[in-house]
């Protein structure tokens with residue numbers, strides 16, 4: 001029996017999926033897919049979070065195809081990954097939690113070496129590709145209608161592979177500057193046709209992807225969307241567009257929207273509520289290292305962090321739509337969990353707090369703690385591309401597991 005009567009511990013239904021409570025492990029790229037392998041380490045990470053009490057854990061950054069990857073060491077959903085993903089979802093289900101696959105296509109935000117795939121990076125716009133400077137993919141292709149059809153089909157195929165891998169939900173990534181966000185944000189989309197101009201036009205292709213995925217798997221799985229309420233960058237979307245995006249997602253039939261913020265490279269501080277630390281672990285891979293150097297850094301890592309930093313914009317979206325919404329951004333304490341519930345959000349996403357303490361939800365429910373202890377130092381972000389993958393460097397934080405686990409397929413005996 002629960003010793004905590006907060007609404008956060010009551011069940012929630014999204015689309016066809018019933019969740020045991022309102023806590024959702026937000027996608028945090030764990031960096032545990034060396035060479036694309038869905039590893040025992042990744043499965044163990046999600047099992048630990050499931051055992052720790054969340055309703056659903058999100059497996060981050062599953063590309064729709066090899067071409068859709070940002071990095072070589074990233075998962076993509078295909079026939080070949082079903083066995084390993086099944087091993088992972090089984091481990092999550094054993095503890096009564098659901099598993100969600102975040103599906104994404106990088107578009108031009110790709111650091112793949114030239115010989116990894118033949119494809120020229122695609123995006124809403126064509127022309128010079130600033131992300132390709134380090135890897136020789138200097139030019140990007142402006143997607144035409146045939147490209148849009150092909151990519152929408154890729155999202156559908158990825159969703160079907162996720163269903164075959166026994167995932168309970170799909171999260172379509174429309175935020176942070178990946179392909180679908182490259183359509184949504186005027187920072188990257190300056191098209192003059194039906195897919196550019198107004199936010200309604202810029203949302204046309206992402207909404208079409210959502211609609212096709214819903215048609216393909218929406219009866220059996222929850223289909224959610226993660227997007228950026230604001231881009232946090234001049235020339236990008238503001239909360240006015242953030243509200244319009246929510247209305248379009250609602251009318252297209254998304255089962256829930258998770259409200260993130262910012263662009264990966266241009267405004268990572270908007271995503272995290274504070275910048276990456278100045279002194280951080282340096283990944284060995286030069287390309288990843290250079291990519292991280294492009295990000296804004298702070299002199300004092302946690303000086304600017306405010307809990308519930310996304311609330312001022314999220315509240316405005318809550319007031320504008322009725323669809324299920326998942327609040328995300330800087331929730332660390334039981335008091336703030338309750339605040340999120342009292343503001344009318346249906347669910348609550350947690351990223352860093354669960355990297356610090358995978359058992360956080362159980363501990364909050366039991367009342368053994370009221371504060372996670374995570375200081376949002378963001379060192380976990382810099383650890384993503386080290387052999388051990390994401391972990392916590394803070395005192396009392398979860399130290400991760402043996403790096404060998406990250407090179408062994410999850411389904412291996």
Ligand SMILES: Cc1cc2nc3c(=O)[nH]c(=O)nc-3n(C[C@H](O)[C@H](O)[C@H](O)COP(=O)(O)O)c2cc1C
Nearest residue numbers: 026027028029060061329330331350351352380381
């Ligand atoms: C190590 C790390 C990796 C992340 N990787 C992803 C990712 O792959 N996809 C994504 O949508 N968000 C990613 N995020 C962002 C989180 O989902 C979330 O938006 C952010 O951490 C803010 O939530 P929090 O304050 O609860 O941590 C990542 C965050 C962290 C800390």
